[in-house]
Amino acid sequence: MGYLSKVSAKEYIHVPVLLTEVVNSLVTSKKGVYVDATYGRGGHSSQILGQLSAEACVVAIDRDTSAIDSAKLFAIKDPRLMPFHSLYSELEIVLERLGISSVEGILMDLGVSSPQLDDPERGFSFQTEGPLDMRMDQTINLTAHSWLNNASQDEIESILKELGDEKRGRQIAREIVRRRPLSTTVELSNVIVEVKGPKSLSNRRHPATKTFQALRMVVNSELEELSKGLKKAFECLSVGGRLVVVSFHSHEDRIVKSFFRELCGKGLSLPRKMPVQEELVVPKAKLIGGPIRPGQKEINQNPRARSAVMRVVEKIRSIES
Ligand SMILES: C[S@@+](CC[C@H](N)C(=O)[O-])C[C@H]1O[C@@H](n2cnc3c(N)ncnc32)[C@H](O)[C@@H]1O
Incomplete structure (x- = not known):
């Protein structure tokens, strides 16, 4: 990087x-x-x-x-x-x-x-508004949007825990499923901030870091x-x-x-x-x-x-x- x-x-x-x-x-x-x-x-x-x-x-x-x-x-x-x-x-x-x-x-x-990270249109960043895309290869069909809006709650929880080491994986997955469809990076990021609470925004790492990382890893296998x-x-x-x-x-x-x-x-x-x-x-x-x-x-x-x-x-x- x-x-x-x-x-x-x-x-x-x-x-x-x-x-x-x-x-x-x-x-x-x-x-x-x-x-x-x-x-x-x-x-x-x-x-x-x-x-x-x-x-x-x-x-x-x-x-x-x-x-x-x-x-x-x-x-x-x-x-x-x-x-x-x-x-x-x-x-x-x-x-x-x-x-x-x-x-x-x-x-x-x-x-x-x-x-890839800095162009909002690529949808990798939780800091700028963009489509939930996250494909490294723009020619494939699977996007973060299609994966996240179709996966089961258990699947979401398991990738958040396994690929993102996200301790709040269960609550985040539940909230994502409740609030779907999610279309943009900021919509997803806001769901995570709501689960973790506004104080989490003052941590060294943004509260959405782990979820975005896990999602990117699954979309691109x-x-x-x-x-x-x-x-x-x-x-x-x-x-x-x-x-x-x-x-x-x-x-x-x-x-x-x-x-x-x-x-x-x-x-x-x-x-x-x-x-x-x-x-x-x-x-x-x-x-x-x-x-x-x-x-x-x-x-x-x-x-x-x-x-x-x-x-x-x-x-x-x-x-x-
Ligand atoms: C960290 S960047 C490489 C930066 C590069 N060394 C430079 O100096 O500009 C990683 C790159 O690997 C590509 N990439 C990731 N996984 C890949 C794969 N399985 N096959 C081919 N390219 C891949 C990404 O699209 C991205 O452009």
Whole structure:
């Protein structure tokens, strides 16, 4: 994620998080193919390209059509950038179309971008009035509006508790169902403030933060995408290639951490003497350092970086070998 800076009426920029750390961990060779699986507004891509030779390239993927429009403009200036509108879980299809069998490095910078958060029309923010949309990919049918107005009270309660860690999930779900249909971000936000009471507005975090986060995650199937995307990304890496993931949410980081541990042969706790398939325990990757978080200086300059955690893994063996 990144810090808001509104440039003009409809133009928002995104400040890339952990920029130097990401690029230094990802780029191990000046040549070859790299993938920015979450292009956003290209802050990381442009820095990665700055490290690469004239023959190298960056395949830029995003599920958001506005992000890809912005990547296409960038590609006019630097044709080493190759933009594709796709889910990152479909990376192998993109690479197949390009005739690429494996790549030197892949970046996944998770979550929403500042342009998505800050444009009221996208419906991600509880602070500005907008339609209850929250789709990262504007071409899919499911919106926050259709999900919220059709889900059962139990379904709403369960996503609020599981994806939002919202302690008042039951009361909020009950009130949402009682007040439906809800059409705008502010209508939903007001329901939550009523449940939590006006005093909750003086807390450090806005009372609607957790509900909006949970709803966004369900509309975009974020955790399912992440699990599929990590597997696909690792399959597409060359031996010696690196996968760098920046997450912003404890659920995301837990998935990344456990996938990386499994790749490094540390994920399984098996009873001694139990016969196991070799492929389950032979490490296919090694961890590059531990989790990296932004320093106070970066957080002061870009408050949206505060919950970021970067993890890096390097492939040491192909899946088949
Ligand atoms: C935090 S932003 C990336 C910002 C980018 N690193 C930059 O410097 O501008 C995350 C981006 O990932 C995209 N995204 C999220 N999930 C995705 C998925 N499953 N497949 C493809 N893109 C995805 C979002 O649309 C968003 O543009």
